[in-house]
Amino acid sequence: MEMLYAVHKKPGTQNNQQILDSFFNNNKNRKPTLCTVSTRNVIAYTTDSDINETDGNHLSGFYVYLADLNTPWLTYRVTTNKFPISILDWDILGKYLLVGDISGNIQIFVQKENLLSEWIQYYHVRLPGEHIIKAAFFHNGRKLVLQPDKKDITNYMDKFQRAKFLPSCRSFGGVPADGVLVVTATGLLGAFLIPPDLPNLNKLATSLSPPTLPQILTPVTQSLGRTRNFITIADICYSKNGNFMLAVANGTIDNPASTMIHCYRVSIKKQMDNLILSSQSLPSFFLTGGAARDIPDISITHLRWIYSEDSDSLLVGTKTPSGCFIELWGLMEKATPIHSHFKHLFQQPNKTEVFKTFVWTHQVNYRYSSRIIDICASKFQYGSSSYIFVSMADNTIHCLHRDTLKRLTNASLTCVWRNENDHVSKQTKIDSTIVAHDITWMGHLLLAVDAEGQLYTYRVSYPHQEQAGGQLSINYAVSLLEYCLVGGYDALDVFLILKVQQLDAIIDRLTENFTRQPAFVQQYFYVNFFAMKMNLYRLSVSGLPKAHDLTSFLMLHSILIGFKSLLRPSVLSSHDKGPAENLAMVLSESVPADIDRLLLGLEVKEFSVEASTLQSLQQLIQWVADLALNILAKLPDSRGMSGMNRSTGYDISKDIVALNSIRELLVVMRMWGLVRSQCLPVFSRSAENLDVLATLYKLLTRLTLNPNEPDEVLLDECCLLPSQVLIPQLQLISSQYCIASPIMFYLTNSNLPLRFEYNTEPNCLKLNSEVAPNEGGMSENIVDSIRHIQLGKKPGAVRRCTRCGAYSSLNSVARTPAMRSWELRWSSGCRCGGFWRLYVS
Incomplete structure (x- = not known):
């Protein structure tokens, strides 16, 4: 792992440390800072201070910010919460952002007018007095699998297969329903449906239009177990039959039960307009059967299913007086012989009968001398290759193999960085503490957030990439890009691990494979394929x-x-x-x-x-x-x-x-x-x-x-x-400050990591397009990339793409249905697949 860049805030901002101490005095395991990355490579994170203020006079509260990983210095505030935020999560499409706090408030935010910089709360759910500790969106039943032994197959239909996976909840006609399942600290389950008829928030409106009031959704509640027990840690995953699998524990009470992990199966069904929740207890286990059986004063701090769509492997993080343990537990089928006195209970008593049951067994463990801060696992499964990332209290991040928990590599936040205008020998030491981290969906960028709300990005490489001579395997890179194309994932993190020398070979292989697809497959992915090819050339x-x-x-x-x-x-x-x-x-x-x-x-x-x-x-x-x-x-x-x-x-x-x-x-x-x-x-x-x-x-x-x-x-x-005839000048590729640019790819290891500042465009990444204009056709006016009309040199407030830098007007000029249809075609995003943001010249 190597640090690619870091984004820090302007000096002078103060934290709400007194507010934090009052809320988290009794629970040292919970952290006020969270971060999560969507499938569209947008990071959302929380902080207790306003990163845009430097005088310390900002309002008290807890903030949620987000940023596109291509322009991480441009941050956008989603909301300011009164209570500490305990849950932050994206849905699989990156459309809904869920925010939950310790007071039982659950809010769902959506983009306003399809602008990444503008978000509004549109759904609100209230569970009074409940501390929300975990939440998960309903699964839509779509799961795409890529096996390494099929990476050389050309046909997309054979290379990527849809696994048999049922949605968490079905609406009328078997259509997957959108909804959320939540777990509270008192052992309460809550579930609610997101209305399918989302109002037209994308309708172009003026800034003077009144804000839309959020819809109040009513949740259905049910006890997780037979009795309500206090829990502090929980994790949720999906099973192939449409159920949720929950693992919960209480890591704060000093008794034998504090080392016990309970597992449950939760199913959700919809009848008419009502939801029906049911919970069933599954085999549980004590940590005393693992590696820390003889260690006193051990407590559970983290639970994590290895895969969000596999309930057979559970990762447990514990705290000990000498550091921490990370244990991998697997659900195995065990056969127990049946005594002869009980054979008459079976249909064939003469045969040797065994009773088969599932039990949790300890597999491997990893020990370290510092306590655990956060754990995340790779989300993209490339065969059996999967990795776990653990951040420790000593500011180190460890990459462990999923099966053996063997440490492959590690990185430290105490490394040095360089300012963009400083001499190579002049270095600045980082003095921050990691409090949360997450991995991108394709697994090649690791995002970490410190206690000040500052962002650090690491570039991750794996042994299964089949590197030869320090070069990334062409087959592996093409397989990742095709997976993003077929699965609908954003490929920005894949772009950042490519080498400039490989781009032509990758594009040629990608094009060759695409031309071999059946005609209906090419037609379906036609626009997205050329958009990906365009981004690779850039x-x-x-x-x-x-x-x-x-x-x-x-x-x-x-x-x-x-x-x-x-x-x-x-x-x-x-x-x-x-x-x-x-x-x-x-x-x-x-x-x-x-x-x-x-x-x-x-x-x-x-x-x-x-x-x-x-x-x-x-x-x-x-x-x-x-x-x-x-x-x-x-x-x-x-x-x-x-x-x-x-x-x-x-x-x-x-x-x-x-x-x-x-x-x-x-x-x-x-x-x-x-x-x-x-x-x-x-x-x-x-x-x-x-x-x-x-x-x-x-x-x-x-x-x-x-x-x-x-x-x-x-x-x-x-x-x-x-x-x-006068040859008019077409709109060229705009000058754009972004990470995925030629300048970033020509930087050497001696120039990394780069240091950015929030809401300040870095001059070190400025790229001036040198495409020669035609004779007599040069124009300095900004051109609307969608409507192809002149916007002037300084058009005021317009939309701008976060990926290619294209401009588009905020106001509609449509006077006919045909033109309105044309504008709606590009309302959700730019022609390159990027996001619109509000830009004021």
Whole structure:
């Protein structure tokens, strides 16, 4: 493990230490700071101080913050709680953030207007007087498994298999229900359903709109056991039959029962609109049967199921006078012979009968001289390879193997870091204490939070990555990326373990495997695959132009699909094909260079759209024409005679799919121009009689004949194009401060770890795009990456992507259903898959 970066807060902030002492005086095992990472690589953590204030005059309370791991210095406050927070958890989709406290309040927060920087409480549950110690969202029944022996298989359907797993609760029609199960310190179970009809919080609204009041949800409660017992530690996992498995213990009472761990099976069923909770006691065990049987004054401090979807292995952390023990217990089937006096109870008394039962057995243990602070386990299971991360009171983090608890590596927070402007020999020592940590879902970034609410990120590498010569295995990296693609997980933590020298090989292997998939699989993952490919290109300086081309291709593909969806003619010339399919077939069969001759073979009535709708789409039509101009204007430079300018990787001018898509759109524009000429793109021409659309179609048609080696006559005509029409500058990749950037990948170990400050953009990561602009087309205005309209140099409050830095307006400009549908397509996130945040210039 190596520390990648650390984010600290501005000096001067004070903690609410007196409030903490009053709440946690009687329970030293509970900690006021928690952290958890979602499947979308967003970390949420708690702190007792306002990290944005430096004068110490902030309001007393307990704060919840979150940040995208790509821009961890940009933190966003979710809420300020009156009572100490004891539970913090994400749902599997990263949409709901659950916050529970020691006073029985359970709050669920969602994004406001799909902005990562704006969160509102929309659900509230109250269990008066109950200390919430554990909570878990209902399982949706989806589990994707990757086996190492199938990592070389190309087909996604064979490589990734859906395991048989039932949802925790079903609604009408067998649909998995959303809900939460909670456990309190008095042994009380509580469960509630999250309404499936989430109101339209994404509706664009002004900042003056009144806040929405949270919905009050009523929980169903049930005693965990026959009697209510005081518990301090609990953990929840899921079983394949849809039940919850609970392990609880009381680690504060000094008696023999303090070393006993109780296990329960909890099932939830929905009848009509009501939930029914049932709890069943399972085999329990004492720690006296383990490695610490002869040690006095031992107490349980941590319980952790190894996998959240496997109830056969339980990790137990204990505190002893000399340090700590970490023990692994397994649930094994044990056969007990039956005495002859009891054989008559069975159907076949003559046979040798045995009684089979499940018992907990001690397997391995790990001992250390300091007490345990926090424990987490890797969430992604790559075969039998799984790892456990334990943070200790001496500021060390240990990585243990799951089966043997053998320490593989460890890291210390007392290491040194360097300021971005300091000399290499000048170092600063860290003086903080780790209080919580969590691992990302793909298991390659370990996030730790100290008592001051400061963030530390470690890059983790494993032996099963099959490293050769210090390089990450290509097969392993591709398998991880494909798992993220199929499973819907964010791949940011995978990006940060790649090497720049491997990017081209990984992209080529990823593309080769994708092209071998069945047609329906490619169609389903089409957009997400190209977005992942675009993000991979963005990791190197040489890949920035390719990433820009892929961004244009994704936008072109979306516009083509959106325009085709508008074609709903009342009368069809052919019932086998629609107008869009008919147009694609005509373009593929014949290659007429004259766009007007092509229109003679098409039914213009099938492409008719309302005039008001056409006018609202003018900026998208303009962008397609501008893209065609840019492709043709740059063609001579990219096809240099010496061959020095030719580059490998994606090039939109060589993509036959992209070129044919532009041709289809040019034909549709031509026909729509007959209905409403105002919707046509506007060009600055040197001659008024120049038909730009016809010229573009002619040149693109000739380019599709041989996109890799265009003829000299075509290149000469493309060279004359800038003198005939002004080539507008398309929006280039913005300058973005982010972790997943070429600058981070070119840093050596001597430059790490980097030191950042909350709410301060680090100059050491600033990346200036050096893509050469076209002649006469440079503009300093900010362009809306979704609507393709000018926003000005300083547009005020806009949305900005946390991954690629693209801008988008907060206010809707839609006047027709078609444009509203286009805006909703990008309301939940950027075209690259990143998050929108509020940006004020």
